[in-house]
Amino acid sequence: MSELSLSDSRFTEMLYYLNEWIDLSQLILQKAERLSEKTMKDQLTIADWRYWTEEMMVKAVEFSEIFVFPVIEEVSWIEGDLRSLPTSLSLYKRPFAVASLVDKVVAPAREGKAVIWLSGTMTVPANERFIVNQIGIPQHVPILKFEPPKDFYQGAHVYIVEDMPDIQHVSQHEYIESVADAVIQTVIVTEGRCFVLFTSQDMLRKTVDLIQDTGLLDDYMLFAQGISSGSRMKLLKSFQRFQKSVLFGTNSFWEGVDVPGDALRAVVVVRLPFTSPDEPIFKARSAIITREGINPFLQYALPEAVLRLRQGFGRLIRSKNDKGLFIVLDRRIETKSYGREFISALPKVKVSKVSLEKMVTDIEAWYNKQ
Helix, strand or coil, X not given: XXXXXXXXXXXXXXXXXXXXXXXXXXXXXXXXXXXXXXXXXXXXXXXXXXXXXXXXXXXHHHHHHHHHCCCCCEEEEEEEEHHHCCCCCXXXXXXXXXXXXXXXXXXXXXXXXXXXXXXXXXXXXXXXXHHHHHCCCCCCCCCCCCCCCCCCCCCEXXXXXXXXXXXXXXXXXXHHHHHHHHHHHHHHHHCCCEEEXXXXXXXXXXXXXXXXXXXXXXXXXXXXXXXXXXCHHHHHHHHHHCCCEEEEECXXXXXXCCCCHHHCCEEEECCCCCCCCCCHHHHHHHHHHHHCCCCHHHHHHHHHHHHHHHHHHHXXXXXXXXXXXXXXXXXXXXXXXXXXXXXHHCCCCEEEEECXXXXXXXXXXXXXXX
C-alpha cells in the first residue's frame, strides 16, 4: 500500500495547492456546463467531476479547521492511500502529552479521596515510572507491585530463533521469506491457534500473501488485520470459532485481547515492537524529549517497546492453567545491548535460544507429551 503522511509543517503548502485545485476545478465545471451540446458520456463525466470537486471542498474545510485552530500538546496529520485519493484521506488529531488532561479529571478527587491506578504492565525494569510520569503522577506517589503466584506462568515457554536473518543485512523480501517459513512451520507443529504479531501493516500483508502463495496452510483459516474484513473483535471471534486458525495482527492486537485456554497456543513476534520513528505522535514526543537534553530512544522508544512486548506476552497466559509458546523471530533481542531489557521484562519462564529446526522439534516433542 502506498501511503502519504503529512505533519503540521506541511499543512500550509498542502492547503494552498488544494484550494488552487478547487478553484481551477470549479472554473472547468462552469465552462463544461455551458456547453450547448453534451453527450451522455459528457454528462456523466461532468457529474463525476462535480462530485470529486465537492469532496475536495469538504476535505479542505476539515483540514483548515485543524490547521487554523491548533491545540497545544496535540499533533495533527493526514493519511491516505495514494491509489484512492481523495476518499481515502483521513485527518487525525491526537494529544502527545496527556498529563494536563489527566490532571483536570483527577485533581478534584485528589483533595479528599485516594486515586488508585491499576495495570498489569505499568512498569519496566529499567524505568519503573515510565507510565506514571507520562500521566503526570507526582514523584512522591508510590508504586506497589504484586507478583503473581510462582506457578502462574509454569505453562509458558519462550523461544528465540537464532538463525533468522538480520533485517539490516538482507533485503526486506528475503527477511519476509524467512518469516513466512518460520510461521508456516510453527503453525503446522502447533496445529494452528497462533497469533502472529507485526509492527508494520506492509510487512504483514506481504507475509500473508507469500504464505497463501505457498499453499502450505490451505487447511487453516487465516485472518489478517487490514486484509480480512471486519473489526478487531470480529476477527478475534472468527479466530476463536475455528480450531485450525491463525490471526495476523498489528498494533491493536498486542494489547487488550483475551483468548484464554487452548484457543491460543502460540504468539509469534515478528519484530520487536518499536514504534516507527515517522509516527506523528512518536515524533512529537521525541522532539520534546530531545529539547530537554534527554535521549529519546532510552527514555521513550525502548521502554515503550518493552511494555508492548510484555503486553504481547500477556495475550498468551491468562490463567495459571494456560499453556503456550512465545516465539521471538527478531534477533536483535539477543544481538543488541538493549535486548536484555526485553528478556528481563518477561516473567521468569524458560527461555530457549535455538535454531528454527530445533524449536520445531522441541515443540513437537512437547505436544506429544500432553
